[in-house]
Amino acid sequence: MPLSAQGRMSGMTHVLDPDALSDDARALSVPLPPYRDVTRSDSAFRAFLHGLPGVDQVGAEARVAQLGTRSIKTTSKAWAIDTAISMVDLTTLEGADTPGKVRSLAAKAKSPDPTDPTCPRVAAVCVYGDLAGVAREALGDSGVHVAAVATAFPSGRASRAVKLADVRDAVQNGADEIDMVIDRGAFLSGRYLEVYEEIVAVKEACGDAHLKVILETGELVTLDNVRRASWIAMLAGGDFIKTSTGKVSPAATLPVGLVMLEAVRDFRAATGRQIGFKPAGGIRTTKDAIKHLVLINETVGPDWLHADWFRFGASSLLNDLLLQRQKLRTGHYSGPDHVTVD
Amino acid sequence: MIGNDRLAVRKTYKLYVNGTFPRSESGRTYEVSDAKGHFLANAAWASRKDARDAVVAARGAFAKWSAATAYNRGQVLYRVAEVMEGRHAQFCEEVAAGEGLSASKARAAVDAAIDRWVWYAGWTDKLAAVLGGANPVAGPYFDFSTPEPTGVVAVLAPQQSSLLGLVSVLAPVLATGNTAVVVTSKERPLPAVTLGEVLATSDVPGGVVNLLTGDAEELGTWLAEHADVDAIDLTGAPANRAMEFEREAAGTIKRVLRPPAAEPDWTADPGLARMTPFLETKTVWHPIGL
Numbered sequence: 001m002p003l004s005a006q007g008r009m010s011g012m013t014h015v016l017d018p019d020a021l022s023d024d025a026r027a028l029s030v031p032l033p034p035y036r037d038v039t040r041s042d043s044a045f046r047a048f049l050h051g052l053p054g055v056d057q058v059g060a061e062a063r064v065a066q067l068g069t070r071s072i073k074t075t076s077k078a079w080a081i082d083t084a085i086s087m088v089d090l091t092t093l094e095g096a097d098t099p100g101k102v103r104s105l106a107a108k109a110k111s112p113d114p115t116d117p118t119c120p121r122v123a124a125v126c127v128y129g130d131l132a133g134v135a136r137e138a139l140g141d142s143g144v145h146v147a148a149v150a151t152a153f154p155s156g157r158a159s160r161a162v163k164l165a166d167v168r169d170a171v172q173n174g175a176d177e178i179d180m181v182i183d184r185g186a187f188l189s190g191r192y193l194e195v196y197e198e199i200v201a202v203k204e205a206c207g208d209a210h211l212k213v214i215l216e217t218g219e220l221v222t223l224d225n226v227r228r229a230s231w232i233a234m235l236a237g238g239d240f241i242k243t244s245t246g247k248v249s250p251a252a253t254l255p256v257g258l259v260m261l262e263a264v265r266d267f268r269a270a271t272g273r274q275i276g277f278k279p280a281g282g283i284r285t286t287k288d289a290i291k292h293l294v295l296i297n298e299t300v301g302p303d304w305l306h307a308d309w310f311r312f313g314a315s316s317l318l319n320d321l322l323l324q325r326q327k328l329r330t331g332h333y334s335g336p337d338h339v340t341v342d
Numbered sequence: 343m344i345g346n347d348r349l350a351v352r353k354t355y356k357l358y359v360n361g362t363f364p365r366s367e368s369g370r371t372y373e374v375s376d377a378k379g380h381f382l383a384n385a386a387w388a389s390r391k392d393a394r395d396a397v398v399a400a401r402g403a404f405a406k407w408s409a410a411t412a413y414n415r416g417q418v419l420y421r422v423a424e425v426m427e428g429r430h431a432q433f434c435e436e437v438a439a440g441e442g443l444s445a446s447k448a449r450a451a452v453d454a455a456i457d458r459w460v461w462y463a464g465w466t467d468k469l470a471a472v473l474g475g476a477n478p479v480a481g482p483y484f485d486f487s488t489p490e491p492t493g494v495v496a497v498l499a500p501q502q503s504s505l506l507g508l509v510s511v512l513a514p515v516l517a518t519g520n521t522a523v524v525v526t527s528k529e530r531p532l533p534a535v536t537l538g539e540v541l542a543t544s545d546v547p548g549g550v551v552n553l554l555t556g557d558a559e560e561l562g563t564w565l566a567e568h569a570d571v572d573a574i575d576l577t578g579a580p581a582n583r584a585m586e587f588e589r590e591a592a593g594t595i596k597r598v599l600r601p602p603a604a605e606p607d608w609t610a611d612p613g614l615a616r617m618t619p620f621l622e623t624k625t626v627w628h629p630i631g632l
Contacts, residue, residue, distance in 0.1 A: 332593075333394055335570025336401070 031235040032271040039235065042193045049192055049231060055223035055259055064254035067298055068291045077290070081325050082120050084289040084317075085112060087307045089147055089278065091126040091315050092342070093154075093246065099134045101342070102127055106138035108340055113322050115338075116329065122318065123307040124177060128153070129170030136174030147212070148175035151202060154216075154245035156181035160198060167205040177210040178202070179313075181245060182229060184219045192232060199236035212278055212311075213238035217256045218248035226256055230263035240276035246313060251281025254295060261299040277304065280313025286324040289317060315342070354384035355531075357392055357555065358538030360399035361548015366556075367391040374531060377442025385531045388556035390564040393523065396552035397570055400494040400521040403549030408491045408519040412467035418545045419463035419516060425544045426456050432536055433505055440504050440530035454609055455506040462513035462617075469518065469617065477625070484628040489621040491519030492597055493572030496565035498558040498579045504530035506608045508537065511577050514616040516550065520573070523552045523565065527578065531555040559583055566590040573597035573620050577605075 030036055038048040072080055090109045092101060106125055113119040124145035125135045132148040139146060148170035152158035158166075167178055180202045186194045203211050213233035217226050233241045241260055244251035257279050264275045277300075279292055289312060296304045304310050319339045326334040354371055356363040368389035374382045386392075407415070426433065430452060438448035474488040495515045500507030504527050515522045526534035538553045554561060559580045565571055566587040574591050576584050576599060584601050591598050599619045 332567035332590075333397070333564065333569060335397075335568070338569055 032273055034270060035235055039193060039196055042191075045192050045196065046190065049228040052224075052227055052231060055227055057223050057255070060223060060255040060258050064258050064291075064295060067294050068254065070291075070294045072290050072294070078325075078328050080290050080293050081286060081321055081328070083305065084286070084293060084312065085321050085325070086120040086123060087311050088122040088318050088321070089124045089126045089280070089311045089313045090122045090318055091246070091280070091313055093126070093128060093149060097128060097131060099131065102131045102134045103138045104340075105342060106135055106144070108318070108342060109144045110139065110142045112318060113325065113339075116325075119322070119325065123311055126177075126179065126313060129166060129173060129175065132170050132173035132175040145177050145210075146175045147177035147179055148173070149179045149181075149214075149245075150175075151180040151198075153179070153181050153214075154247040156183050156216075157185070160201065163198070164201060164205045167202050171205070171207055171209050175209060177212060178206050179212045179214055179242060181214045181216060182233065184216055187220070187225070187229060187232075192228070195229075196232050196236045199233055199238060203237040210239045211237070212240035212242045212276075214242045214245055214280075215260075216245055216248055217243050217253075217260075218250050223255060223259050226259045227263055230260050231267070234263065234267045234273075234275050238275065240278050240311070242278040242280055242311075242313065244279075244281040244313075246281035249282070252279030252283055252292075252313075254291060257292060257295055258299060261296060261304075264304075265300045274303065274309065276309040276311065278311040278313055283312055283314050284316050285320050286317075289321065352383075355386060355535040355555065357386045357388055357396075358535075358542065358551070358553040359392065359396045359549075360402070360552065361542060363538070363542070364392075364395075367395070374440075374529070376439040382439060383532060385535065385555040388525070388554035388561060390561065392554055392556075393525075393561045393564050394568075396523040396554060397494060397496075397565070397568055399549035399552050400523050401570055403547055404491075404493060404521045406547060407516075407521055407550045408493075410519075412470065412519075415517065415519060416463050416466035419466065419513065420460060422540060422544045422546060423456050423459040423463060425540045426459060426537070429536060429540055430456075433533055436532040436536060437505050440532055441502070451503070451506050455509040458506065458509050458608075458612070459513050461612075462517040465514075465617065466517045466519075469614075469621075472614070473618065473621065474623070479627075482629060482631040484630045485625065486628075487623050487625040489518070490624045492620045492622055493520060494570060495520045495522050495620050496568070496571045496574040497522050497524045498562055498565075498574070498576055498601075499524055499526050499534065500578050500605050500608070501527045501529065501558070502605045503527075503608050505533035505537070507577075507605065508534055510608050510612060511575055511616065512537075512551065514612070515575070515620055516546075518617050518620050520620050521550045521552075523571070524554065525558045525561045525565070525578065526553060526555050528555075528557050562587050563590060566596070567593060569594045571596060573599070575599040575616075575619075576601045 039045050109122045109125045124147045126147040127135050129148040129150050132146050135146045150166040150170045151163035182195050215229040230241050268274045322339045323334045356365050366386040366388050370387035371384045372387045374385050376382050433452045434448045437451050470488050477485040479485040497511050534553050541551050558578045562579050567590045588598050
């Protein structure tokens with residue numbers, strides 16, 4: 001059920017009419033109707049978030065287990081593999097990253113399977129902010145986006161000024177997508193408005209760059225918290241909500257994906273604004289990727305089956321997709337010697 | 343007295359892949375009968391996807407197994423022979439039932455199989471001396487060649503000799519440092535199933551040996567074409583398909599061990615003929631006199 005019932009909140013008394021404000025930053029911080037006044041105060045925001053319907057964890061697990069048994073074969077599988085490749089955010093987030101590694105990753109992003117020109121390119125290359133310039137230069141006008149992680153990724157433990165500087169730096173270096181982490185410490189101690197305001201500030205610092213908000217669901221403990229964090233990120237103006245940094249286990253599990261997809265579905269139903277979804281971390285096989293595609297199709301529908309609205313944050317996934325693609329093309333099993341090592 | 347009252351324990355055996363015993367991904371099983379046609383047990387009927395998983399397991403195990411010292415590999419293989427000895431009676435029963443041998447002939451076959459395993463275990467640290475060596479070259483170099491394992495070897499095990507034949511094709515692959523994906527005899531898979539249990543309870547790392555009970559004709563083509571298999575032993579391939587498998591194997595330049603015209607007498611001295619096909623020679627030129 002869409003959360004249109006939440007619309008009743010708009011009937012509450014306004015202490016302050018946000019439309020009357022002229023200050024841009026303040027205007028940005030006001031959520032879309034019908035949620036204009038939920039961020040009015042800490043207590044109102046808490047009441048709203050805790051008023052979201054609870055998640056039936058067992059039901060969510062059963063639902064994804066059932067969807068995971070779908071058999072996707074032959075032409076559907078070929079379509080799914082190509083679609084999944086076009087949705088990959090090819091990621092390298094290691095302390096040992098070098099400009100050379102980013103360049104080779106960029107080359108792979110532009111042409112994932114050099115033996116087959118019909119293989120689609122990936123959606124983006126995801127790197128640390130200081131290497132965004134290298135990625136931008138290597139990718140040129142190929143159409144592959146440059147995503148950079150920022151805001152003291154992966155822990156998010158830095159002062160806001162540092163986080164915002166981190167974001168501006170990444171954008172300046174050429175990133176057109178920013179992957180930020182939320183302040184889980186603030187979230188878990190119930191300071192929701194602080195989390196919200198930080199996302200608003202980061203969104204502003206992003207300028208034209210797309211903002212993906214990483215919830216780090218592995219640290220949020222419950223699915224109820226995942227739903228709340230998703231709403232905070234969407235209300236604050238995030239363009240994408242993303243499960244994880246990939247540095248914490250568990251990362252992108254299917255039940256978490258289901259809850260987040262329900263959140264973006266409900267948000268669009270209520271506000272008309274479509275938010276993207278990006279699972280990241282732990283998706284290593286074609287089978288996992290296809291399960292996610294099935295989950296999208298069955299939860300939010302085909303509107304989201306496009307790289308503009310759905311991404312896989314992954315590194316090793318791409319090689320498995322390519323091996324499966326080669327298997328479909330040649331009719332025999334391929335091996336790791338037939339894809340690039342990265 | 344109790345024996346007559348017991349319920350029969352019916353057996354449905356599983357595959358041995360990556361050190362574990364999974365059912366076939368396909369869910370298929372088939373009935374195994376003794377030489378007289380009486381039901382013995384159900385065996386898993388491996389599919390192409392089981393073969394795929396087995397190759398992934400064998401590839402994963404290769405780095406460690408091939409890098410183990412020859413001495414260590416010999417010890418591990420010898421330990422397999424020890425555990426086989428403990429299962430002697432079970433092997434005798436299965437070989438006798440499956441091959442229709444008398445008890446004494448079955449015992450002789452099992453004895454020979456265990457002896458064969460020990461014999462190959464002894465070869466691990468002697469091969470380099472026999473097949474490699476220092477090469478006299480016309481220059482200030484110390485030049486030497488050593489045999490190195492080829493990689494993942496697919497083995498289509500003999501269809502007739504269910505234990506001695508199996509050991510005779512599997513042990514040389516392992517002794518030389520390769521990892522193996524074995525398709526067992528289709529009609530007589532039970533000694534291979536027991537060998538899997540032996541391997542699981544000895545020191546052989548998971549994935550080094552993967553045993554698929556099923557049809558060599560069905561699986562052979564997938565293994566021959568598989569780009570991550572480095573060599574294939576066609577001993578148990580159906581006579582009318584062996585040529586085709588060899589052609590498919592050529593697509594990814596595999597080493598191929600051709601099948602004999604008829605199954606050989608496995609009790610004969612094997613020599614080195616089954617080890618050398620799965621070795622590559624590495625030659626090193628080392629400057630001297632500087």
